Amino acid sequence: MTKKRYRDKEVKFFVTENELDMIDKKAAVAELDRSKYLRKMAIEGLIIKRDFAEVEQLVYEINRIGNNINQVAKRANELDHVSKDDIRYLRKQLDTVYGQIEKFYDEG
Incomplete structure (x- = not known):
């Protein structure tokens, strides 16, 4: 048995x-x-399954900032000058992206 x-x-x-x-x-x-x-x-x-939609949005935002930096650099080369407003604008965009990155990692 x-x-x-x-x-x-x-x-x-x-x-x-x-x-x-x-x-x-x-x-x-x-x-x-x-x-x-x-x-x-x-x-x-x-x-662990991560939603990378937020990462794709960050990549998009970083690409936008890169384009804006290129425009400011072009203007600086043409005018031999960069305004404080241009720098503030870029800084604000970077701060937004940094905030999104921190939020992404804090939620993970």
Whole structure:
């Protein structure tokens, strides 16, 4: 008579040799056998998904600032002068982007 298993459902998936080595190394660090490690990760593991829409917006804003800097540089070369208002305007845009970057990292 065979003893009924507590865990009687089999889950099967395929990995590469490199992935299996990585799994085994992580299991060893956790001091678990492969089965216990995979079960624990599948049930309690954490997957972090980031929304990069904000990053795309930051890239857009940085590109805009770059264009504005180019315009100010062109004006400076033409007139041999840059106004304080131009510098304040660019500084304000940079401060806005820095604020968005800080907000992005604080939420992460």
